[in-house]
Amino acid sequence: MDFWFSEKHTKDVKLSIRVDKQVYSGKSDFQRIDVFDTPAFGRILVLDGYLMLTEKDEFIYHEMITHVPMAVHPNVKDVLVIGAGDGGVVRELTRYAEIERIDLVEIDEQVIEVSKQYLPFTAKGFADARVHVYIQDGLKFIRRKKDEYDLIIVDSTDPFGPGEGLFSREFYGNCFKALHDDGIMVNQHESPFYEQDALAMQRAHKRIIESFPFSRIYQAHIPTYPSGHWLFGFSTKKYHPLRDLNAERWNARKLSCKYYTTTLHRGAFYLPAYVEEMLEDVEKER
Amino acid sequence: MNLKAQQSAPIYEALERFGKMRVVPFDVPGHKRGRGNPELAKLLGDKCVSMDVNSMKPLDNLCHPVSVIRDAECLAADAFGAHRAFLMVGGTTSAVQSMVMSAVQAGEKIILPRNVHRSVMGALVLCGAIPVYVNPECDARLGIPLGMSLAQVEQTVKNTPEAKAILVNNPTYYGICSDLRAIVELAHRHNMLVLVDEAHGTHFYFGEDLPVSAMAAGADMAAVSMHKSGGSLTQSSLLLTGPNVNGDHVRQIINLTQTTSASYLLLSSLDISRRNLALRGKDAFADVVALADYAREEINDLGGWYAFSKELVNGDSVFDFDRTKLSVHTLDIGLAGIEVYDILRDEYDIQIEFGDLGNILAYLSIGDRRRDVERLVSSLSEIGRLYAKDRTGMMENEYIAPDVAVTPQRAFYAPKRSLPIEETAGCVCTEFVMCYPPGIPILAPGERITEKILEYIRYAKEKGCQLTGPENAKIERLNVMAE
Numbered sequence: 001m002d003f004w005f006s007e008k009h010t011k012d013v014k015l016s017i018r019v020d021k022q023v024y025s026g027k028s029d030f031q032r033i034d035v036f037d038t039p040a041f042g043r044i045l046v047l048d049g050y051l052m053l054t055e056k057d058e059f060i061y062h063e064m065i066t067h068v069p070m071a072v073h074p075n076v077k078d079v080l081v082i083g084a085g086d087g088g089v090v091r092e093l094t095r096y097a098e099i100e101r102i103d104l105v106e107i108d109e110q111v112i113e114v115s116k117q118y119l120p121f122t123a124k125g126f127a128d129a130r131v132h133v134y135i136q137d138g139l140k141f142i143r144r145k146k147d148e149y150d151l152i153i154v155d156s157t158d159p160f161g162p163g164e165g166l167f168s169r170e171f172y173g174n175c176f177k178a179l180h181d182d183g184i185m186v187n188q189h190e191s192p193f194y195e196q197d198a199l200a201m202q203r204a205h206k207r208i209i210e211s212f213p214f215s216r217i218y219q220a221h222i223p224t225y226p227s228g229h230w231l232f233g234f235s236t237k238k239y240h241p242l243r244d245l246n247a248e249r250w251n252a253r254k255l256s257c258k259y260y261t262t263t264l265h266r267g268a269f270y271l272p273a274y275v276e277e278m279l280e281d282v283e284k285e286r
Numbered sequence: 287m288n289l290k291a292q293q294s295a296p297i298y299e300a301l302e303r304f305g306k307m308r309v310v311p312f313d314v315p316g317h318k319r320g321r322g323n324p325e326l327a328k329l330l331g332d333k334c335v336s337m338d339v340n341s342m343k344p345l346d347n348l349c350h351p352v353s354v355i356r357d358a359e360c361l362a363a364d365a366f367g368a369h370r371a372f373l374m375v376g377g378t379t380s381a382v383q384s385m386v387m388s389a390v391q392a393g394e395k396i397i398l399p400r401n402v403h404r405s406v407m408g409a410l411v412l413c414g415a416i417p418v419y420v421n422p423e424c425d426a427r428l429g430i431p432l433g434m435s436l437a438q439v440e441q442t443v444k445n446t447p448e449a450k451a452i453l454v455n456n457p458t459y460y461g462i463c464s465d466l467r468a469i470v471e472l473a474h475r476h477n478m479l480v481l482v483d484e485a486h487g488t489h490f491y492f493g494e495d496l497p498v499s500a501m502a503a504g505a506d507m508a509a510v511s512m513h514k515s516g517g518s519l520t521q522s523s524l525l526l527t528g529p530n531v532n533g534d535h536v537r538q539i540i541n542l543t544q545t546t547s548a549s550y551l552l553l554s555s556l557d558i559s560r561r562n563l564a565l566r567g568k569d570a571f572a573d574v575v576a577l578a579d580y581a582r583e584e585i586n587d588l589g590g591w592y593a594f595s596k597e598l599v600n601g602d603s604v605f606d607f608d609r610t611k612l613s614v615h616t617l618d619i620g621l622a623g624i625e626v627y628d629i630l631r632d633e634y635d636i637q638i639e640f641g642d643l644g645n646i647l648a649y650l651s652i653g654d655r656r657r658d659v660e661r662l663v664s665s666l667s668e669i670g671r672l673y674a675k676d677r678t679g680m681m682e683n684e685y686i687a688p689d690v691a692v693t694p695q696r697a698f699y700a701p702k703r704s705l706p707i708e709e710t711a712g713c714v715c716t717e718f719v720m721c722y723p724p725g726i727p728i729l730a731p732g733e734r735i736t737e738k739i740l741e742y743i744r745y746a747k748e749k750g751c752q753l754t755g756p757e758n759a760k761i762e763r764l765n766v767m768a769e
Contacts, residue, residue, distance in 0.1 A: 139657075140584070143584075143664050165664075168661055169634055170665040170667070
């Protein structure tokens with residue numbers, strides 16, 4: 001039997017992964033949710049036909065979106081996570097003892113339920129008592145928040161479909177408002193390579209720098225995401241992602257990671273020339 | 287309404303049948319199913335261009351409908367509770383003009399509020415009827431014109447018993463409704479027809495707990511913008527008539543100005559939309575009302591903004607309120623509505639329906655999603671945070687009572703001269719000046735220009751309103767009657 005999951009990365013490029021079996025398929029109020037077992041990538045989560053995570057490479061994304069800001073900000077107590085219904089971000093955050101509260105806002109309850117049932121490797125973070133789950137539109141939740149968080153992690157889907165509002169100027173502006181004066185926002189920032197993704201990446205950067213005084217992009221290599229080259233945004237009111245990196249302090253924690261190191265942290269902010277240029281084009285428009 | 291019959295869509299079905307016949311076209315349109323214009327076919331899609339066909343026996347003819355268009359019109363009449371329904375392809379402007387010209391002719395009087403759409407004034411220029419205005423009351427806080435107060439209409443009817451018709455805007459752009467039933471009763475007692483510009487009220491015919499529709503209130507004619515809340519394609523519309531009106535005469539009036547090459551894209555969109563509204567309109571508009579109520583609650587919770595609703599109802603000039611309309615008062619934020627309108631578009635990629643001096647209107651309809659409403663509310667929250675300022679010096683919308691010197695038709699065709707706008711006070715204007723949207727005239731042909739009007743125009747220009755109408759596109763000069 002020849003059974004493949006294919007995702008179109010552009011209209012002319014696709015990635016196919018051989019499927020062993022389909023373990024879940026359902027439709028929530030917001031999207032179609034599928035879970036497959038695959039020989040190459042283990043269990044994978046697919047929303048509306050787009051690959052969200054694989055058992056094999058999810059560590060890269062979740063480590064990079066969490067440990068980079070945690071190694072910079074000296075005193076994170078209150079964290080807001082938007083999206084991330086699979087639990088991967090929360091799993092990484094709960095490794096830090098000094099964090100007192102983790103609010104997770106996910107629009108689609110069914111994603112959390114499916115993750116708890118079929119993706120225990122990411123969803124195990126939900127068990128932690130510091131985690132408070134809110135089933136709500138992230139835009140709505142954050143409208144009412146002011147000067148409340150040290151760190152906001154935006155783990156959104158792509159800027160079409162239910163995640164669209166999480167790439168808007170009003171969302172980033174509300175995040176700015178919800179952060180303390182030394183707060184940091186980290187967001188999933190799309191890919192610079194294929195044209196449509198690159199446009200979304202530029203647009204997100206434009207929307208962020210309209211609200212935040214300082215924003216830098218860093219990168220990671222994620223094999224199953226379009227082009228494999230993925231970006232994150234680091235936006236801040238005070239701390240610099242490199243100058244304020246406290247490597248000794250982070251290394252003293254002795255957290256074992258498969259991707260993140262404080263050396264890689266520095267390297268991740270050194271971007272390819274064409275990506276620098278794309279970002280400069282956006283910044284020049286300001 | 288016969289629900290079983292409403293399940294059919296005769297024009298749509300005829301187009302489907304026609305497509306399968308593979309007829310060789312030696313008639314217009316010349317693009318021949320798109321083959322002659324591949325770029326257009328690429329833009330619109332093959333399906334769309336292949337349906338852009340001419341009137342012919344299997345598809346009927348809008349000028350003289352005898353088969354599928356007639357059937358579609360009968361179904362529309364049944365769905366809307368009208369005696370007759372006419373499919374219109376020249377926008378609701380054409381429906382309004384046909385309605386006015388069916389009711390009054392040169393020298394006859396028509397009673398109407400001054401805040402009518404430009405299409406009504408255009409009809410008066412065309413047919414030579416004389417407007418008799420009922421001053422609309424104005425809400426002091428919001429600065430918006432309200433509905434027609436029954437006492438005011440009664441007074442006007444008493445003063446002008448020879449008038450042939452009363453025209454009512456119902457609902458207004460902002461969602462304000464007049465006491466239609468009482469106005470109809472009053473008019474009929476005086477042998478006057480009631481014409482309703484119901485451009486913003488298609489949903490009244492299908493939703494529950496919405497204000498009364500024109501046909502249900504016993505009005506004689508209504509112009510209904512199916513393309514607004516009804517979901518059909520832009521430019522398609524309906525003209526409805528009651529039992530006191532000679533529909534065959536109305537058809538003749540429509541044929542004076544309507545195209546003889548009616549677009550089947552527009553006609554089929556009317557047909558399909560009517561079917562959809564008849565079968566699913568009740569639930570769909572309940573969702574729209576719920577969404578609008580939710581948005582109002584969230585916006586009012588932000589502070590500074592006022593999204594108004596049924597609390598305005600006063601039993602007279604606000605007899606009822608259309609809760610699908612999401613109008614928000616902006617002056618307490620220190621911004622003119624038009625400024626918020628511009629910021630939403632330029633900074634937040636949100637296009638709303640219009641902004642006037644003190645309010646914005648976001649148009650909610652059967653196509654809206656909750657998550658888009660969240661974006662709108664969040665953007666207003668941000669605009670409040672980033673732009674709010676003291677409101678002193680903000681001008682409010684104000685009703686300026688028109689001084690009608692001559693009929694619109696006479697002024698429009700009179701010998702005229704062009705003057706710099708600031709020198710026109712006291713002269714009789716021969717052209718329209720409109721703030722767009724909402725397209726309600728500040729000046730109409732035949733009205734005397736005053737200092738107050740000029741001040742309003744200056745302020746509207748300064749705040750970025752799009753002013754249209756005069757020959758001089760920059761509105762630096764106006765044409766006035768040579769006296």
